[in-house]
Amino acid sequence: MRVLKAGGFHGVLDSLQKGDEKDFDVALEMFPKEFHEPFYKNYIENPMEKLIEGEGMPVQNVNIGFFSKSVSSVKDAKVEAKH
Numbered sequence: 001m002r003v004l005k006a007g008g009f010h011g012v013l014d015s016l017q018k019g020d021e022k023d024f025d026v027a028l029e030m031f032p033k034e035f036h037e038p039f040y041k042n043y044i045e046n047p048m049e050k051l052i053e054g055e056g057m058p059v060q061n062v063n064i065g066f067f068s069k070s071v072s073s074v075k076d077a078k079v080e081a082k083h
Helices: 022-034 040-044 048-054
Strands: 009-015 059-065 068-074
Touching: 009 040, 009 048, 022 040, 048 059, 048 068
Parallel strands: none
Antiparallel strands: 009 068, 059 068
């Protein structure tokens, strides 16, 4: 986020996370076991929205499509680099 200029767009498209679509939570929990994805469990349990907002970038939009989720934000001019 530190290289993004004020007013810059930030977008992420990735897998759903737990709680996004309750009917798919069981499938999300099984995925790392069936396909040896050791980091996936951590990913599904830590919502992208909180991570992005934790960097001082308010989430503008969240869209869900089947097993995918997109999260977009725009860097505020007031946000200073933390690093």
